[in-house]
Amino acid sequence: MTETSALHNAKPADYYRYARKEMLPFFPTHPGRVLDVGCGSGRFGELLKDSFAGIEVWGVEPVAEAQAVAAGVLDHALLGFFDEGLQLPESHFDVIVFNDSLEHFPDHVPALSLALRLLKPGGAIVASIPNIRYWPHVQQYLFEGEWRYESAGVLDRTHLRFFTRKSMLREFESAGLKVQDIGGINPCWLSWKFRLLQALMPGLMSDMPYQQFALRAIKPTVPR
Incomplete structure (x- = not known):
């Protein structure tokens, strides 16, 4: 067993059981065939x-x-990592979901490239991605000089990649996808300190209340 596998197996009991209702608004009206x-x-x-x-x-x-x-509970559930070894059918899925999973890849670029091949033309990737500019953590490293890994959340110790809203948009566009919708989810409580800083730096902190950003990105019907 690898060290990474051991860390995943040691997760809290409820880690793999979240329903994620906040992701439903980012789905197409008729999702069809979905890969999670x-x-x-x-x-x-x-x-x-x-x-x-x-x-x-x-x-x-x-x-x-x-x-x-x-x-x-699912129609098909495959054991393994999302890579070429699974031999999933190409141009087969209407939606591919990455709910807080893309940041666990050693390199997210091959994962997005594989997802593009598995999607039908016009299909969508729906993703939830932790936001490294999340205010509670920014406070830690900005004012306390701290960076504390945790068992879950933005600084989950199994995360291998870190993203901001801006870098999410860039990476999905670079992969050949068109981001159709993006929005912050799971906001934190905003203290007076945050509101004061936001007033002093208008527009520079609008992404910081959100633990994650959710997005929907479309595969072009005609290859670029």
């Missing part, structure tokens, strides 16, 4: 099947215990 990358125990896939008629949900999950649970 890092599907955990399949709670989000269950939510999708309850929310959209006629949907087919596939999942990919590297943690065996979570994948075994997902296999009981």
